Amino acid sequence: MSESLTTKQVAEHASVEQGLYIIIDNSVYKMDTFVDEHPGGAKILKRVGGKDASKQFWKYHNESVLKKYAPKLKIGEVKEEAKL
Numbered sequence: 001m002s003e004s005l006t007t008k009q010v011a012e013h014a015s016v017e018q019g020l021y022i023i024i025d026n027s028v029y030k031m032d033t034f035v036d037e038h039p040g041g042a043k044i045l046k047r048v049g050g051k052d053a054s055k056q057f058w059k060y061h062n063e064s065v066l067k068k069y070a071p072k073l074k075i076g077e078v079k080e081e082a083k084l
């Protein structure tokens with residue numbers, strides 16, 4: 001089940017109550033169920049809700065983290081035209 005979302009739609013899910021969507025590279029992750037399990041803490045994730053967190057993500061993690069969690073957390077992709 002992979003959705004195509006605009007950055008505006010992602011921004012509408014900025015809080016845990018709204019699903020806490022974040023963008024890493026071109027993919028959208030729904031973080032609400034993971035936020036309390038996140039080894040880096042809930043606070044830091046809540047701060048990037050609804051936004052592109054690629055820069056912060058790659059600062060603290062590597063590819064293996066995405067490989068492991070994408071099947072559980074990834075819900076879709078950012079629509080190409082949304083970035084223009």
Ligand code: HEM
Pocket residue numbers: 022024029038039040041044045048053056057060061062065066069073
């Ligand atoms: C799909 C999204 C994310 C997943 C699945 C995830 C998962 C994890 C995991 C498994 C760890 C433990 C360390 C490791 O195994 O590398 C970790 C640590 C951490 N994460 Fe995330 N994370 C995500 C997004 C983010 C974002 C967006 C930020 C920052 C805004 C962040 C900040 C941190 C920090 C600061 C640590 C602690 C690093 C340390 O103690 O050295 N994470 N995360």
